[in-house]
Amino acid sequence: MKNLSLRWSDLDANFHLRHSSYYDLAAQERIEILDQYGITIDMMKAQNVGPVLFKEQCEFRREIHLNSKVHIITKLLKMKRDGSFWIIQHEFLSEQDKLHAIIKVEGSWIDTVKRKLARPVPDAILSGLENFPKTEDFEYL
Template identity: 80%
Template sequence: MKHIQLRWADLDPNFHLRHSSYYDLAAQERIDILDAYGITLQLMKTENVGPVLFKEQCEFRREIHLGTKIHIVTSLLKMKRDGSRWIIQHEFLSEEGKLHALIQVEGSWMDTVKRKLARPVPVAIFEGLEKFPKTPDFEYL
C-alpha cells in the first residue's frame, strides 16, 4: 500500500482528481513495485524487455479532492503460469478503506529489439512477478 500525495496539477476544472491522473499514478506505482521485486529499469534494459499494455480500464466510484488522503493498493489479479501475460489491479482507497477507483491493466512483455512479445519471459522477470503482491482471488490464466 502506498500513500499518494496529490498535486494541484492533478485536478480538473471541477476541483477533483482528473481522470488521466489516476492512470499516471497507477503507472508509477506499477513501476515502483516492479523495481521493489527486482524488475528494475536496468534489468529490463539488459534483458531487452519492457512491459506493454493491451487494456487499461478504470471504474470511478467516488471523487478524490485535493487534501484527501488516498492509498493505492496494487496487486496481481491474474497471470499466465509462465509470466507472459498478466492483469494488475490498483485500488484507490481512502483512509477509511472506501474504494474511490479501481484500475485494471492487462499486459505482457515486449522484446524491445525485435518489437514482438517476449517469449519466453526472462527468468529474472518471472521471479519478480512471482513475488509481486497478489489479490485474495488471484488465479493463473
C-alpha cells in the same frame, strides 16, 4: 500500500482528481513495485524487455479532492504461469478504506529490439512476478 501525494496539476475543472491522473499514479506505482521485486529499469534494459499494455480500464466510484488522504494498493489479479500475460489491479482507497476507484491493466512483455512479444519471459521477470503481491482471488490463467 502507498500513500498518494496529490498535486494541483492532478485536478480537473471540477476540482477533483482528473481521470488521466489515476492512470498516471497507477503507472508510477506499477513501476515502483516491479522495481521492489527485482524487475528494475536497468534489468529490463539489459534484457531488452519492457512491459506493454493491451488494456487499461478504470471504474470511478468516489471523487478524490486535492487534500484527500488516499492510498493505492496494487496487486496481481491474474497471470499466465509463464509470466507472459498478466492483469494488475490498483485500488484507490480513502483513510477509511472506502473505494474511490479501481484500475485493471492487462499486459505482457515486449522485446524492445525485435518489437515483438518477448517469449520466453526472462527468469528474473518471472521470479519477480511470482513474488508480486496478489489479490485474494488471484488465479493462474
